Amino acid sequence: MENNTKVRSGQCHCGAVRFKVSLSDGFNSIRRCTCSYCRMRGAVVVMAEMGGVDILQGEAMLTTYRFHTGSAQHFFCSRCGIYTHHQRRSNQNLYAVNVACLDGVSPFDFAEVPVIDGVAHTNDTGKPPRRAGTLRFIRAS
Template structure:
């Protein structure tokens, strides 16, 4: 299981992109999302605040993807295709980091991961963020 250290290093699958991140609240803010993009990439993310991510290597191979409103950027390695992080739509100054890219962390380290209702995003509905559910990972054996 992961520890509570808020400063983490990470990388994409091939190692071309390396970064350092300062987590906003450790692993207390892990989540998944039901929006079309998050649903297809199935990533578990954790939050980093303004200035909370620093690219150490490979900024030149990071590719940006925007969809729907185009208001946020999703970053992935152009060599291996792994999604590393994205700007948060609800607060563009914050980032969500793919926990699978953090050194020594796996999405399977977390028993429960809350899922945010991204299909009905607060920026679209004007309503507060809503939890869609909480899937659990129970190891076999």
């Protein structure tokens, strides 16, 4: 990985959508979620504040998906279908960015990824977010 973890460039799989992101806390906010959509999507994400995602190319190629309450807005490339980022439901001032779309980064670069309980979402329960577990990647020897 590059040395500067705060500002990264990224793209979808086909390259139609290119973006720059300013990460709120480097890779310290990395996570996965157990909600129905995130569970099926399987992405590892990291946070950027509102205005921290700058679409450099292909904004017209982005399409969105909303479900349940409709407050989270999930963006993906309409050509290749890759999820790039979403505006979070629990904090509308944050975007979650797919680390697999960041240049030079792989979800497998992280030995441990916290998994947040999105099934019992904080906006539904009124309780603080709960960690559901940890996703571990152990390299084969």
